[in-house]
Amino acid sequence: MRRRPTLKVWALVPALALVLAGCGDDSGNGGAADSGPELVNDGKLINCTGLPYKPFEYEENGDVVGFDIDLVDLIAKKLKVEQEVVDTPFDGIQSGADFNSGKCDISSAGMTITDERKQNIDFSDPYFEATQALVAKKGSGIEDITDLAGKKLGAQNSTTGYDYANENAKDAEIVNFEDLGLLLTAVESGQVDAGINDNGVLYDWVNEKTDFEVVKEFDTGEQYGMGVRKGNTALLDVVNEVLADTKSSGEYDKIYEKWFGTKPPAK
Structure with missing residues (x-):
């Protein structure tokens, strides 16, 4: 259709x-x-x-x-x-x-x-079943949310990823973006050190952006x-x-x- x-x-x-x-x-x-x-x-x-x-x-x-x-x-x-x-x-x-x-x-x-x-x-x-995940540039040394102390973590406004970041990345600077496109552009340009969002969209993105990788999934047990x-x-x-x-x-x-x-x- x-x-x-x-x-x-x-x-x-x-x-x-x-x-x-x-x-x-x-x-x-x-x-x-x-x-x-x-x-x-x-x-x-x-x-x-x-x-x-x-x-x-x-x-x-x-x-x-x-x-x-x-x-x-x-x-x-x-x-x-x-x-x-x-x-x-x-x-x-x-x-x-x-x-x-x-x-x-x-x-x-x-x-x-x-x-x-x-x-x-x-x-x-x-x-659909989903979970939160963390994406970063390959070789960045970021392997988990705990590695973001003093760094910038991008999150999408009003999402469960934004909530998870604020609850679990207290030593990072959370940078809020209106939509996923702006968030991933910030990750790619280095405006933020890593981004958090649902695993499905992040795995799709790194298939095209091969300099980046999903470094960690968090077992949040979400359902769409x-x-x-x-x-x-x-x-x-x-x-x-x-x-x-x-x-x-x-x-x-x-x-x-x-x-x-x-x-x-x-x-």
């Missing part, structure tokens, strides 16, 4: 369009049927995300592509609509502000399910979920149904291998 170019600013989206049509009709039918979730704009499933976050979501040749985007395409197909992606700062997603203002219906943003975020948004069932507005059970039911069907059919494994070059870890 081809997607329109991402929008940096979403204007004139009526917040009242978020009112739900209900989880089902009198016959018990629900999900993506006519009695299913109402969307911000008819004919579209608007997905708020923060770019770039390769290989989960990033721009390529004018389209937004990636692992998350392929999964949301399947949800849009179930709803018989087209996915449209809105690029927006991550804080507005995890705080729930983007849903409450009517900016989007759903968010796939490589977003870890946390108790704090559950107070602001509702999450789908987990669909897709977010929707608090109380939007009609849409959440469809999301969970599609994720379950995708896994049982083997489609999830194909999409995973497409973007990560390997099958999902065995459980």
